[in-house]
Amino acid sequence: MQLFFCHTLNGSNASLNDEESRHLKVLRKQVGDSIACIDGKGNLLKCTILKIGKDHTDLQVDDCQFMPLERKYALHLLIAPTKNNERIEWMLEKAVECGIDVITFIETDHSEKHRINMSRLERIAISALKQSGRYYLPEIQSLQKLSDVQLEPCFFFAHCAEGNKNTLKDYFAQQSPQGNYQVLIGPEGDFSSAEIDRFYKIGGQGLSLGTGRLRTETAGLYIAMTFSALS
Amino acid sequence: MQLFFCHTLNGSNASLNDEESRHLKVLRKQVGDSIACIDGKGNLLKCTILKIGKDHTDLQVDDCQFMPLERKYALHLLIAPTKNNERIEWMLEKAVECGIDVITFIETDHSEKHRINMSRLERIAISALKQSGRYYLPEIQSLQKLSDVQLEPCFFFAHCAEGNKNTLKDYFAQQSPQGNYQVLIGPEGDFSSAEIDRFYKIGGQGLSLGTGRLRTETAGLYIAMTFSALS
Incomplete structure (x- = not known):
C-alpha cells in the first residue's frame, strides 16, 4: 500500500x-x-x-x-552527530525502522560537528517511517549543548574508557524494557573524562556495547536495535 | 594505535x-x-x-x-545483496564492527542483483576490522544460488509472510547464543512463498524481527547486533 x-x-x-x-x-x-x-x-x-x-x-x-504504539518502552537517544553527514543520516533511517521516540543531537567536549541539517533529517525520518510500516514519527531535536540537556535519573551512557559498565542485556536481565529510557552516545573522540566523571556522579549508568569498538553511528543504532531485540 | x-x-x-x-x-x-x-x-x-x-x-x-575469539557463538549470515551497492556495503561495515564470522551472498527467486564487487567488499571489511579493534576477519563468500547453499539443521530465516515465527529473544530465552548459527535474509521483495514453504519443510526456524518492516540491509545488521546483544 x-x-x-x-x-x-x-x-x-x-x-x-x-x-x-x-x-x-x-x-x-x-x-x-x-x-x-x-x-x-x-x-x-x-x-x-x-x-x-x-x-x-x-x-x-x-x-x-x-494504531496504538506496540512498544512498551520509549527510547530517547542523545547522540553527537558524526563529522560525515551520511553516517548520522543512515543511523536515523535505520533507527526509525527499528522504532525510536526521540533523538536529540548533542554538542560535547570532543564534538567536531556544530551544525546539522534538520529539514533533511526530518525528510529521511518520514521516508523511513513510510517504508517501515510504522505509525509514529520520532521527535528530532536540534543540536544542543550537552550541559543544557535535562538528564533523567538513571540515564544510560556508552563510553570506551575504564569504569563501571554493564550491557543492556545485564540491565534488562530481570525485566524487558518498560518505561522511558535516555541513552547518550558520544562523538568520534568519545566523551571527555570530565563528562564521564560527571555522568557517574549524577547517577548515570555506564553502558558496554560488546567487545568491539563501535563507531558513533553504529553505537546509536546498536542501542535502538538492542532495545527492540530485548523487548 | x-x-x-x-x-x-x-x-x-x-x-x-x-x-x-x-x-x-x-x-x-x-x-x-x-x-x-x-x-x-x-x-x-x-x-x-x-x-x-x-x-x-x-x-x-x-x-x-x-587473541582468542571472545564470542561464544559463530554467526553465518546468508543475505541477498541489495540493488543499491551502498546499502549492503554499510551493512557489511557495521556487521564487522559488531562481530560476524561468515557472510554468504545469495541469489533467491526475487533477487534483482546478480553481481557483487567482492574485492571492494573485502576492502570494506578489512577497514572496519582495523577500526573496530577486532582480530577476526569474516569470510565473505561470493554470490551463489540459494539452491546450491548447504543449510544446516535448525537454520533461521526471516520473512514478512504469515507463518510460525519467533524472535531471537524467544529462541535464546533459556540460553545465550552458543555454537554455530545460520541466518537467512531475503531480498527487497522477500523470499518467495515456495522458498518459505521449503525452509519450513526442511526444519528452518522462522524469525520475526520486531514490529516494523525492516529493509534487507537493516535486517542483516539487526541479526548481527541482536546476537551480540543477547550473548
Whole structure:
C-alpha cells in the first residue's frame, strides 16, 4: 500500500506538503482519487484528494484509524552527530525502522560537528517511517549543548574508557524494557573524562556495547536495535 | 594505535599488499620502523619494515600475540545483496564492527542483483576490522544460488509472510547464543512463498524481527547486533 505523510490533520481536513504533493503527482494521482496517509502520531487515514496545488494538497478524511504504539518502552537517544553527514543520516533511517521516540543531537567536549541539517533529517525520518510500516514519527531535536540537556535519573551512557559498565542485556536481565529510557552516545573522540566523571556522579549508568569498538553511528543504532531485540 | 592488515604471515615473515603499502607511505613509515599488524585470524603482530616496494611491503615479525575469539557463538549470515551497492556495503561495515564470522551472498527467486564487487567488499571489511579493534576477519563468500547453499539443521530465516515465527529473544530465552548459527535474509521483495514453504519443510526456524518492516540491509545488521546483544 502506497502511503503518504500528511503534515496537518484537523478533523476531516488534512493536507500534504510540497514534497508529498510532488510524490502524489509522480504517481499520477488526481482529484477524487483515494489515498492512504499517516500523520506520524498513530493515525492511519483514508482520504480523498480535494485539490492538488503547486506545493500543497488538500484532502478530505474519510476514515481515521488509530494504531496504538506496540512498544512498551520509549527510547530517547542523545547522540553527537558524526563529522560525515551520511553516517548520522543512515543511523536515523535505520533507527526509525527499528522504532525510536526521540533523538536529540548533542554538542560535547570532543564534538567536531556544530551544525546539522534538520529539514533533511526530518525528510529521511518520514521516508523511513513510510517504508517501515510504522505509525509514529520520532521527535528530532536540534543540536544542543550537552550541559543544557535535562538528564533523567538513571540515564544510560556508552563510553570506551575504564569504569563501571554493564550491557543492556545485564540491565534488562530481570525485566524487558518498560518505561522511558535516555541513552547518550558520544562523538568520534568519545566523551571527555570530565563528562564521564560527571555522568557517574549524577547517577548515570555506564553502558558496554560488546567487545568491539563501535563507531558513533553504529553505537546509536546498536542501542535502538538492542532495545527492540530485548523487548 | 595505527593497525595494518597483513595478507600473508609465514613464520617470521609477513607482507602488506598494495593498498596497505600505500597507507604505509601516506603515514610516512620507513624501512626499520616498527608497526602493529593484524592478520584477521586472531594474531596481533609487532613487525619491523624490511622493504617498501611499489605494491608490496616486506615485514619481519618481532612479536606475535594470539587473541582468542571472545564470542561464544559463530554467526553465518546468508543475505541477498541489495540493488543499491551502498546499502549492503554499510551493512557489511557495521556487521564487522559488531562481530560476524561468515557472510554468504545469495541469489533467491526475487533477487534483482546478480553481481557483487567482492574485492571492494573485502576492502570494506578489512577497514572496519582495523577500526573496530577486532582480530577476526569474516569470510565473505561470493554470490551463489540459494539452491546450491548447504543449510544446516535448525537454520533461521526471516520473512514478512504469515507463518510460525519467533524472535531471537524467544529462541535464546533459556540460553545465550552458543555454537554455530545460520541466518537467512531475503531480498527487497522477500523470499518467495515456495522458498518459505521449503525452509519450513526442511526444519528452518522462522524469525520475526520486531514490529516494523525492516529493509534487507537493516535486517542483516539487526541479526548481527541482536546476537551480540543477547550473548
